[in-house]
Amino acid sequence: MMQDWANWAIETAKRRGASYADARVMDIRQREITTKNAEVGTLVESESLGIGVRVVASGAWGFASTDRLTREGVQACAAEAVAIAKASALAKREDVAMAPEEVFVDTWQNPFLKDPFRIPVERQIDLLLAADKEMLSVKGVTLAEGAMTFRRIDQLFASSTGSVIQQVKMQSGGGIVATSFANGEIQKRSYPNSFGGQHMLQGYELIESMDLAGNARRIGEEAVALHAAAQCPEGTRTVILGASQLSLQIHESIGHPIELDRVLGQEANFAGMSFLTVDKLRNLKYGSEIVNVVADARLAHGPGLGTFAYDDEGVPAQCTPIITNGLFTGYLSNRETASAIGETRSNGTMRTESWNRLPIIRMTNVSLNPGTWKYDDLIADTDDAILMETNRSWSIDDRRYLFQFSTEIGWEIKNGKKTRMIKNPSYSGITTEFWNSCDAICSREHWTLWGTPNCGKGQPMQTMGTGHGAAPARFRNIRVGVAFAK
């Protein structure tokens, strides 16, 4: 039926005068489980099926979506998209132009071992409850929480140029959090990452690989121990960032500024713009020579939240060099913005949250390539630094220059050894100064493809999962402690 619905939409759009049309039918199934203090919190399973139709008519864009999947409903939706495009033409400056793309007819599904929707829900709940109990067994833990999310997206893309692409994506994710309130202070520790844990394009095997229950006591103990830890100092220090924290640093200070829609002003009212104006392409020294970053949506990069075979305007997954030996070398583009800056092809980053949202430029897997250092050697090579792990807060200006991050936990590095625990770690800086101060990146064995499941962008807002590979890395002369400065 998906193909029929798409055909009805495209035929109607063409008949109504569209010069181009594409349709996305998406069938999304999701399961969410949360626990709190060893009791079930949320237990929800949902499904959503509908179609989104995007057209160019009178040289302007229109988009409409519906879940009324009768022939009449789909045709009315396509007709509405064309009427909207014609209304858009009232404020048109020039006709829509898109970089050319080949026609593809293909099917794809990401590999996974265990379908999380076939795993009994009681088994999933039991795992989270066991982790909660472990955290609560630590004296001083005042709140224990666990979460799992599973998502299966079955989608069909079809275009008036003849592409028909069916993709099925299975995502899994989960994590646990221990919180401790004492002496007028709230401290928390998360595992394997904060804000929902780790998420990948995998099956239930991802959850099993995390050993949530086995790590629960440790993070409970760390949350409690943070109360007695030394406060992060204020000043300029060497900083070593753990891989998950560095993945968010990449997301905010590389992933967003390279979005070409931001660069061209299309997000100016909400998400903001970018300091990476087009004159900086292949001219700006973004980072030190060891900094190499790619945007790679191919499965070969790993099963990240930004992995797919085709983006949501039918462009194949690609690997784009973003920073090459420190030099800024690439943006994230779609067919329209690629054309606008004279590129011959989109690099395939159009993605949509659901059938009722217009695809927009989103990060795929924007990853820092591994370096050469073994982690123990990096610590041993460092005289005086603060190691910061697991994000607690993040913020950056709307052109992506000035950022500030804080993490859940820190450790003082003295004379090549990890010493006392530091609480309330924070650091801030200017994006290019920060990346140019990077002097060591750990090797492939310490590299993890982290998932960021909650990236918000667009009006109306869309939430998207993105992937960021990173290994621990060292940065010199970084401002620390400013978040708590009086």
Add this chain to the structure above:
Amino acid sequence: MPRTKKKSAAPRSARSAIRAKNSEGLSFAELEHIAARILKLSEADETEVEISHTVDGLTRFANNTIHQHVAEHTLHITVRAVVDGRTARASTNKTDEESLRHAAEMAVRLAKNQPQNRDLLPMLGRQKYSKVARFFAATARATAEDRARAVSRVCRMADAKKQTAAGILSTGEVRSLLANSKGLSARHEETDSEFSITVMDADSSGWAKANSPDIREIDPDALAAAASRKSAESRSPREIAPGHYTAILEPSAVLDLVGFLFYDFAGTAILDKRSCFNDRMGKKIFSDRVTLWDDVYHPLQTGAPYDGEGVPRQKVLLVDRGVPKNLVYARATAKKMKAKPTGHGFALPNEYGEAPMNLVFAGGDKSVEEMVRSTDRGILVTRLWYIREVDPYEKILTGMTRDGTFLVEDGKVAGGLRNFRFNQSILEMLSNVEMLGPAVRAAGEEAFEMVVPAMKVRNFHFSEVTKF
């Protein structure tokens, strides 16, 4: 931001012709029919059905042209089953018999496969609700062409001033129904409209935003003119050293800061020891000038008069002249804390309990202009951005100023400033309030819309300066 009614985004001539609209939203009778089918299909001990149908349109512009223009029609059906003291929820957007049966069965199956929930209460029976009038035909009738014409006008204005504009104009309607097998039936319909605009010069920008259920309350031309003026007045921004300054926060900036207090007023947040009001209830921690309610019935508020379980919402005094007085409670939280439910619970099952979603601040009588005149040296802030919580107990927030940050010197606005990062405890900020403006319906980007005043606060910590 002053509210004006000079020009509507939906001119009368255009409103009569609905050209780019697929269909009207589903009627209450249609929603009730779906609910009745599910209640009949369900084999749970108790069953709750929540159905909403949304019709939305959004016209987005940038670089003085429309670049995205969308419409959506979305049905959302959720079924909550209770089986032997256990509960779970399943959702669908399909209305065929098999899909509705599947959703009802899925909710039962999920519910059965978990431990008993000792806090779960029986579903409520029939309730009485106060009426709120939040559906405006003028908004529901607005078409894509109406929005495009309004946007075209502001784009031409920006062109004429050699400025660049970006923003949105949206309109929509939602009709929702909550019903259960104990006879509860609650219904709500509401329209919404919103205009937001950023106007840019080479090295400056200005911003304005407003929303209302009634599109006739939205004046895109006036908002565009305000954003344009802010951008022009902040050209060639100066850089001044970071530090502690008197801050004059326009309502949108206040909204996005105090919005971070939503969850702290939840009874569940106190039980979980994650509220900044742990050990602070009943103590004077804010300025005398700070009084705060949750009040869904306030004429500038929006939303349904009932909560996720169908409990009628109450007006709750949260802060009285600087003293946090009351919390809000879902039914289960109220039972645990020996309080009465206030009608602020989220749909079950959830782990957060409740939150006040309709905050209303007591305002003052000072205009922003008076705040400026009374200030020797300070910073006037239009809007804040990317606000995140650094410390949950001291409620230290970080974020950036954006789209109109001005130096105030000797009682006058003395030009634009480069934008700052701030790290500021909101508890401290609300104890440092020197002046309040009239409370208005403010719109921001980080929090739900609230009724808040502009504020003049002393000793606000601007910690770093960015490059623009």
